[in-house]
Amino acid sequence: MQAKLIDGKEIAAQIYTELQMRLAALSAKGIIPHLSVVLVGDDPASQVYVRTKQKTCEKYGLGSETLRLPAETPEKQVLDLLDKLNKNPQVHGILVQLPLPKGISTQRVIEQILPEKDVDGFHPINRGRLVAGQDCFLPCTPAGMQQLLARYGYSPENKHVVVVGRSLIVGLPFAIMMVLKKEHANATVTICHTGTKNLADHTRSADILVAASGRPNTITADMVREGVVVIDVGVNRVEDPSAERGYRLIGDVDFAGVSQKAAAITPVPGGVGPMTIAMLLMNTVRAAENSLT
Numbered sequence: 001m002q003a004k005l006i007d008g009k010e011i012a013a014q015i016y017t018e019l020q021m022r023l024a025a026l027s028a029k030g031i032i033p034h035l036s037v038v039l040v041g042d043d044p045a046s047q048v049y050v051r052t053k054q055k056t057c058e059k060y061g062l063g064s065e066t067l068r069l070p071a072e073t074p075e076k077q078v079l080d081l082l083d084k085l086n087k088n089p090q091v092h093g094i095l096v097q098l099p100l101p102k103g104i105s106t107q108r109v110i111e112q113i114l115p116e117k118d119v120d121g122f123h124p125i126n127r128g129r130l131v132a133g134q135d136c137f138l139p140c141t142p143a144g145m146q147q148l149l150a151r152y153g154y155s156p157e158n159k160h161v162v163v164v165g166r167s168l169i170v171g172l173p174f175a176i177m178m179v180l181k182k183e184h185a186n187a188t189v190t191i192c193h194t195g196t197k198n199l200a201d202h203t204r205s206a207d208i209l210v211a212a213s214g215r216p217n218t219i220t221a222d223m224v225r226e227g228v229v230v231i232d233v234g235v236n237r238v239e240d241p242s243a244e245r246g247y248r249l250i251g252d253v254d255f256a257g258v259s260q261k262a263a264a265i266t267p268v269p270g271g272v273g274p275m276t277i278a279m280l281l282m283n284t285v286r287a288a289e290n291s292l293t
């Protein structure tokens with residue numbers, strides 16, 4: 001079997017088309033959703049992510065700004081900036097690019113953002129509401145993964161979903177979303193991590209397998225059953241002298257091997273990545289809509 005490709009670019013494009021109607025309705029009321037991105041320091045990967053977020057906002061008609069602070073900025077100054085953005089009615093969404101430089105508490109910074117402007121869905125209020133199954137800003141990557149499954153018709157309902165990785169931004173929230181008694185969810189869920197014994201025993205029983213370990217080849221063909229649906233979240237740089245940039249990006253899954261057995265699989269790049277940004281824009285539009293009520 002050769003797996004069907006789950007195309008994140010195509011689904012993201014669908015989402016942008018849907019957002020245009022909501023943007024037009026907001027525009028008729030004089031509102032342009034605005035995302036403020038705060039970048040502290042000069043981490044090269046963060047620079048790329050922030051640029052992509054800003055460019056995508058501009059492309060689809062959202063307002064966006066990137067506020068850059070040097071790495072040695074005191075935490076108090078970051079908190080004060082967030083306070084100003086919280087109070088600015090023109091700003092609908094606030095995102096602080098992670099990781100933060102040493103000496104700045106990620107927890108204090110995230111908690112400083114008003115939950116109703118927390119379009120990354122990282123504030124404890126949004127995390128708590130997610131666990132309780134209440135309305136909230138869903139974290140963008142897990143929300144994008146759920147959309148991919150839903151829009152390709154791979155329902156998690158009554159299925160066994162195995163998630164490899166328990167980070168607070170990907171693995172754990174996705175696992176929680178899948179176990180909720182809701183549409184596009186209601187699965188039986190197993191969460192695996194570095195403390196898991198015999199990882200393959202778990203992954204082989206998955207109907208839907210999520211790899212979010214941040215390690216290439218965490219999942220190989222012998223670790224999956226025929227017909228599994230695979231969501232590969234990993235983004236890993238590997239040296240490749242034949243590539244223009246000297247490296248290429250691969251996921252956490254051995255794509256060549258696993259795609260011989262899987263029913264469907266996300267590619268890296270072009271799978272989960274484009275969905276993360278699409279969900280960020282969707283959350284920002286929603287924050288702007290909520291600001292009217």
Ligand code: NAP
Binds near residue numbers: 234
């Ligand atoms: P992370 O914080 O490093 O978490 C990795 C998780 O995987 C941890 O829970 C870790 O277990 C577990 N793990 C690592 N190696 C394992 C192994 N061999 N067997 C079982 N579990 C293992 O990473 P993250 O932030 O969740 O990101 C995961 C990957 O997704 C990264 O490659 C990242 O770049 C990518 N990512 C992509 C997007 C996107 O938009 N495409 C967004 C976010 C992240 P412990 O908890 O025991 O350490």
